[in-house]
Amino acid sequence: MGNSEFKIYMVAVVGLLSVSSIPNCFGFTDPSDVIAINSLYAALGFPPLLGWILAGGDPCSEGWQGVQCVNSNISGIVLNNASLGGELSENLGAFASIIQIDLSNNHIGGSIPTYLPPTLKTLFLSGNELTGSIPESLSVLAQLTDLSLNNNHLRGVIPDSFQQLTALTNLDLSANNLSGPLPLSMANLSSISTLHLNDNYLTGVLDVLQDLPLIDLDIENNLFSGPIPPKLLSIPNFRSKGNPFNTTVISSPPALSPFPLTFESQPPSVDAFGPSSSELPYPSKSRLSKTVVWVAIVGFLILVLLALGFYIFVSRWRKEKSTVKVGDHTKNSMLTVSSSYRSHRKENETPSNDDERNDSLPRSKAGEEKTEKISKNPPPPFPPQLLTGERTVVKPEPFQTTDQNISIDIDSPRSFSISSLQQYTNSFSQENLIGRGMLGTVYRAQLPNGKLLAVKKLEHADSRQWSDEDFMSMVSNVLKFQNENIVGLVGYCCEHGQRLFVYEHCKNGTLHEALHLDEDIHEKLSWKARVNMALQAAKALEYMHEVCQPLVVHRNFKSANILLDEELNVRVSDCGLAPLLPLSHISQLQGSGYGAPELESGSYTYQSDVYSFGVVMLELLTGRKAHDRSRARGEQYLVRWAVPRLHDIEALSRMVDPSLDAAYSSKSLSRFADIISLCVQAEPEFRPPMSEIVQYLEHMTKMKD
Structure with missing residues (x-):
């Protein structure tokens, strides 16, 4: 069952539960709103x-928190700044008369639901972690007056x-x-007074906006070209910096994304150096139409071949999987480690100093030394598999189940009950x-003896797909991490459908906070x-990457x-939890x-870590964030800004964190x-590989100035 099927399944379950309770539970409120x-409550992760x-x-x-009503209908949900996680429900369009949703x-995370309530007048979803595209179903919101997705x-x-x-x-x-270009239908916004499109990668010309009754227009930091229509210059609050405008009239591009299309229309790749700032030339309309036809035909044939190949691959994978016994080691269909990467050190060994190594580090292709590479096929969300370097089927032995929880008997971490964690x-x-x-969220917990712990409460919808057995298998794998630089697992909770990890508490927070927030x-x-x-x-x-068994990618x-x-x-967290990451993780990481660029x-791979x-x-070097929208456009992505300066000693000195003095x-x-x-x-x-990086850094710590 995929992520979308799971959402539909959850909506159906909630619906059946609710409908079966109509006589006793709905009371005054419209049943469809209930x-x-x-x-929505389920999709948000039961906050x-x-x-x-x-x-x-x-x-x-x-009087539910944040819920506004008119008679028996829910008219508004206002929960801005409420620390909500999870996703928006695909059943959001089922509200009968709602006119306001403010979840800013x-x-x-996740995407904006395809179907939205047609009665909406205000929709505020700004300041979240939404991914995907803006749904075309906006067209049905004829009463909408305010929309914020920034x-x-x-x-x-x-x-x-x-x-x-x-x-x-x-x-x-x-x-x-x-x-891409602005849609032609924007010319129909006859009541628009404020339009903010700044800090995107929008292209084309602005002609579609010239007759709108705008008072406030912000298009800064985009890729708009051509001359600015004179009518826009008379707008009282008009901001246009950071665009490659010129004085030559450029014909409007066709109403078609100029970028390659996959199964869903997508924008240009946003690589690790930040999104590309170069514009692509548009072909003529006649050549474009012919090209689109041929691309569509060839693309369809390729998709058919890929689908056939994928079906054969999955069939063979399932067949091989069914024959694997506990403890057998085979090549993982998700991650395959090349044989050249098996010469890792044992856990108790320490890296030896290479006295013959030149002080200067290589700057070109590291072809003289073996490197490790893992190829990954996106895993299906069902059944969840542990993301490791070698496939090892691990089931804690013996499993002991009760009506309230599951416990394991292998150097077992403590099993906490929900009631005790609520108390702590x-x-x-x-x-x-x-x-x-x-x-999900992490909470501070204080035991009766005063000891502090950190409780990670899994709240993302994907984590609820896991069975208790799968969750306990992950607990046993995480428990195997025995390293002084990895946060230790103290316990877990697997009770009443709740999944929580209990870790050691680190007093000084995160490195992100230390560098950017905590002076x-x-x-x-x-x-x-x-x-x-x-x-x-x-x-x-x-x-x-190289010591623990099985090997793990973060x-x-x-x-x-x-x-x-x-x-x-340093104590690195979230080790071994990669299988729990949502499908939107890759785009959020980018x-x-x-x-890394290959995520596109x-x-x-291990090299992505x-x-x-x-x-x-x-x-650590600059004191800057990896991505900072508050900076100038060319400085927002740290890697893109910093890499050209790394080999110029003067530029390098200027980019060092000023607090180092x-x-x-x-x-x-x-x-x-x-x-x-x-x-x-x-x-x-x-x-x-990380073993070489460790050697380089160890050499630095012993190096005399």
Whole structure:
């Protein structure tokens, strides 16, 4: 069952539960609204909202948090800045009379539902983590007056769906990854006064906007060309910087995305160096139509062949899988490790110093040394498989199940009950909220003896697809990580459909917070401390890539997943949890600035982790974020901005974090930059394995100035 099928299944289950409870549960509120809000609650991951329940209930009479009603109908849901995660329900369009939805400034991921309530007047989804494209079904929202989708990760072209939106007054699509020309139907926005399209990758000319009654227009930092229509210059608040405008009239491009299309229309690739800023030339209309026809024919034939090949591959994979016994090692269909990558060190060995190694690090192709490469086929969401270097079927023995929980008997971590974790976290209160990531929220827990722990509450919809047995198998695998630079697993909770991990608590938060948010800790980050942090993080990845069995790829390595203990030692988190990552993870990783170029093709390798590690080293060097929209367009993606400066000692010195106050040697700085340069090379096969990076950093710590 895929992600979309699971959503439909959940909606159906919630609907059946609710319908079966109509006489006792709906009460005053319209039954269709109850079903719709129950579905939304499930999709959001059951957040702690006052009054909200999974099935039935009476939102209007019981005063559910953030719910507004007119008579028996839900008229509005206002939950901005409520720390919500999860996704939006595909059943959102089932609300009978809702006119306002405000879920802005949360952490909601996934895509915007295809079907939206046609009665909506205001829809605010800004400041979330939404991915995918803007749905064409906007065309049915004839009563819409305000639409804010800014500050998300939306991609693709703006749909040509504004014909009926004559009441729309305010439209904000800024700070996304939208591309392509403006749709012609925007000329129908006869009531529009505020339009923000800034900080995207939009192309073409602005003629479609020239007759609109605009008072506030922001198109800064896009790829618009041609002359600015004179009428736009009379708009009271018009901002247009950061576009390649010229004085030559350029014909409008066809209403067709100029970029290659896959199964879904997508924008140009956003590689690790940031989205491309170059415009593509448009062919003539006659040649374009012929080309499109031939491309469509060839593409269809290729798709048929690919589908046939995939069917044969899956059939063989299932056949081979059924014959694997517990403990047998075979090539994993998801990740295959080349034989040249089997010469990893044992856990208790330490890297030897290479006295014959030249101080200068290689800057070109690392073809003289063996590198590791893993090819990945995107795994099906059902059944979940553990993402490891070698396929090892692991089932904790013996499994003991009860009505309340499942326990394992292999150096077993502690099994916590939901009630005890609620007690230790004060009912998962906001005061104990430590952070939120792709997998869910993390809370501080204090045991009766005063010991502090960190509780990761899985909230993403994908994690609820896992059976208890699959979850416990993951617990047993995570428990095997025994490394001083990896956060230790203390316990777990698998009860009443809830899945939680209980970890050691790290007093000083994350490296991201230390570098970008916490000034007190930032002041403690000397050059020596930063080099040591890089070394410790490298050792954690080296352990995962080359030592532990089975081998593991992190897939979400970034400064927010690097924790700092009381002595500012590094403890990497989320190790072994890659199979729980949502399908939107890849696009989010790319948008955050940590994603390697090969992610565009759906490939994630050990070298992709190496690339992300190089980005973290750049953060340590510069004190800048991996992706920072507040900076000038050319400086937003850290790798893209920094790489050209790494081999110029003067430019390199200028990009160092000013808080270091030049308290480092030029030799040490140069070596650090050399290592970064190796890690963030565009070609994955040229990046060194983590064991080499560990050796380079260890050599730095022993190097005399």
